[in-house]
Amino acid sequence: MSDEESPDNESEDPKAVDAAQIVRMPQHFDFARAVLGTPQNPAWLGWLDRLLASHYLAVTAVLWGLLALDVLLGWVEVGAVVFVLAVLIDWLASRTCVRDTLLLRRLAVPPHVRQLIRGVLLISLLVRGEITNLAVAVAAVVLALQLAQQVLWVGTAWLSSRQPALAFRTDGSPQPEASVAFATAYRFSSWQHSITVAAEVLIGVWAGLAFGRDWALWLNFLIAAVTIGVLGALAVRYALTLRRLGSDASVERIQADVTAELDANAPEALVYMSADAGQSQYILNQWVPAIEALHQKSFIMVREASHLAPIAPTPIPVVYAPKTRHVEELTRPSTRVAYYLANAGKNVHLLREASIRHVFLNHGDSDKSTSANPVSRVYDGVWVAGQAAIDRYEAAGIHMPASQYAIIGRPQVEGLHVGPVAGEHRPTILYAPTFEGYYEESNYSSLERMGPQMIRRILELVPDVRIVFKPHPASGVQRPGMAQARVEIVEMLAAANAGHLYVGPEASITLYECFDMADALVSDISSVVTDFLYTERPLITSNPRELDRDTYFRTFPTQRASYILEQDLSNLSEVLTDALGEDSLKAERLTMKHYVLGDLPAGPTAAFVAEGDRITLESAAHAASIKNEFRVKS
Numbered sequence: 001m002s003d004e005e006s007p008d009n010e011s012e013d014p015k016a017v018d019a020a021q022i023v024r025m026p027q028h029f030d031f032a033r034a035v036l037g038t039p040q041n042p043a044w045l046g047w048l049d050r051l052l053a054s055h056y057l058a059v060t061a062v063l064w065g066l067l068a069l070d071v072l073l074g075w076v077e078v079g080a081v082v083f084v085l086a087v088l089i090d091w092l093a094s095r096t097c098v099r100d101t102l103l104l105r106r107l108a109v110p111p112h113v114r115q116l117i118r119g120v121l122l123i124s125l126l127v128r129g130e131i132t133n134l135a136v137a138v139a140a141v142v143l144a145l146q147l148a149q150q151v152l153w154v155g156t157a158w159l160s161s162r163q164p165a166l167a168f169r170t171d172g173s174p175q176p177e178a179s180v181a182f183a184t185a186y187r188f189s190s191w192q193h194s195i196t197v198a199a200e201v202l203i204g205v206w207a208g209l210a211f212g213r214d215w216a217l218w219l220n221f222l223i224a225a226v227t228i229g230v231l232g233a234l235a236v237r238y239a240l241t242l243r244r245l246g247s248d249a250s251v252e253r254i255q256a257d258v259t260a261e262l263d264a265n266a267p268e269a270l271v272y273m274s275a276d277a278g279q280s281q282y283i284l285n286q287w288v289p290a291i292e293a294l295h296q297k298s299f300i301m302v303r304e305a306s307h308l309a310p311i312a313p314t315p316i317p318v319v320y321a322p323k324t325r326h327v328e329e330l331t332r333p334s335t336r337v338a339y340y341l342a343n344a345g346k347n348v349h350l351l352r353e354a355s356i357r358h359v360f361l362n363h364g365d366s367d368k369s370t371s372a373n374p375v376s377r378v379y380d381g382v383w384v385a386g387q388a389a390i391d392r393y394e395a396a397g398i399h400m401p402a403s404q405y406a407i408i409g410r411p412q413v414e415g416l417h418v419g420p421v422a423g424e425h426r427p428t429i430l431y432a433p434t435f436e437g438y439y440e441e442s443n444y445s446s447l448e449r450m451g452p453q454m455i456r457r458i459l460e461l462v463p464d465v466r467i468v469f470k471p472h473p474a475s476g477v478q479r480p481g482m483a484q485a486r487v488e489i490v491e492m493l494a495a496a497n498a499g500h501l502y503v504g505p506e507a508s509i510t511l512y513e514c515f516d517m518a519d520a521l522v523s524d525i526s527s528v529v530t531d532f533l534y535t536e537r538p539l540i541t542s543n544p545r546e547l548d549r550d551t552y553f554r555t556f557p558t559q560r561a562s563y564i565l566e567q568d569l570s571n572l573s574e575v576l577t578d579a580l581g582e583d584s585l586k587a588e589r590l591t592m593k594h595y596v597l598g599d600l601p602a603g604p605t606a607a608f609v610a611e612g613d614r615i616t617l618e619s620a621a622h623a624a625s626i627k628n629e630f631r632v633k634s
Helices: 014-018 027-036 043-073 076-095 099-106 111-128 132-162 177-190 194-213 217-245 248-265 288-293 324-330 345-351 374-378 387-395 447-461 480-496 511-517 527-535 549-555 557-561 572-579 586-597 604-625
Strands: 166-168 269-273 298-302 318-320 337-340 357-360 381-384 405-407 428-432 466-469 520-523 539-543 563-566
Touching (some): 043 099, 076 099, 076 111, 132 177, 166 177, 177 248, 194 217, 248 324, 269 345, 324 345, 428 447, 447 480, 466 480, 511 527, 527 539
Parallel strands (some): 428 466, 428 520, 520 539
């Protein structure tokens, strides 16, 4: 990648995408989006996509305001044009999942509610223009449109309650027929149906022409009758499709097909994915290569549909299992081990299976409080990067038998370049702030507290340094100030016009590829620091809470090998000079590397695979020892 590239080449517009974090949506919506993809507007409408991504609410407010003004002034024909524009703008924004449209849906203002508001304004406009017969006809069509959309929404809710577990392909091959059928049915309520959009546009055009040309009463009521008939036929057809797809026979057949496909591979390992919206991007994907290396066949069980689309291509089968009963049905007789990547509440749905062994891998290793969670006691195995993690649990009063631990290093970092960055290049600093966490106690991020000020100072102090900025994909989910700080940094790097690189959530460059570019890392208390330790290059860790040095190292002991950057940036120049020059902490980092990441001669992937073999054998012996589970399995 050329140094001449602008900092946003690996992402979309930061204001449009980066400040727009994942919105929790209904499961059926996310499943339709994962299987069918998000509709894309034509390239020539790119300017409108960018406008709506940043200013959808403002544009909608202006159009509705103009429509209300037309009602007051009695401008029927002008109002009809504004109505049609409002319909088309809302459709274009909704079909590409502009964040504001998703938020409105979460706030109980989905597309059909917005349609009703527009319809009431149009009816008011016709009444104001003293064309009562036309207003009555339009009102009948608006009512029919509302009823048709209610059938879509209620039908979707019924179908999702009947849905079996469904297979999902990540390797680019066609999605299973059953998954496409359910996704297609869900699409009609997830996005505005093309027929309902066409009907609403027709209403606006009809109202404008009928008023301007004084159409006869019979013609208005004929148009109303035909439109209502089409909408009724759509609703009936959808209801019949749902009834067929959600029937007992259909559900049982699909469930049998999914379990038969799993049984044909006789999977011994199950990777369990449950977390907050969309987090498979950085929780699951980092473990996929290691899981693929296991000697045991495996499959991935995903509990929330938002995790499906971000899964990296893999030959490992993926099954979407939203209900508790699905977990029970998919735990096949051949299953010996379940691997967990996060401490989620839904983990208990699988932990109840006593015949298999349950292993906690976690999605990273760091001095965060989340890396010493008492919940870890429930697992049969807690596999950690190194001795530091075991000591962390013990220091937190979470005492587990030594046999419960296994040191496997971090398979994710095995391919990283160790030592100085190869080849001639500009000195490069990677700034990778962490997520703000779901509790204030675990908010270790420097992004909001000191990020923009730090980047500004670095640009002043070392103008020859290239900055690679890769914030955590979930930054801003809990604190809007995080998203604002992100945008500020991206704009600052762009204004510098010096080949800096911004790597956003949708970028093709991975975190580990960023590691291989960086001569030094600036980050926070997080697994990013732990993983970068493998490279043996300088680490700069923030102190955004202004802890005194003794408290800082007592709370975060593995940071003794890092340069600590104070919140007021008073030691920034000193830290940069040492880290990019003499590097006085190099020896400490090498010692800390073995303590944190283990001393594994064959490498972490080999250690992971060996532990997988061991616990599979252990699980088979354990299952054979069970005399009575006190339940009847079908």
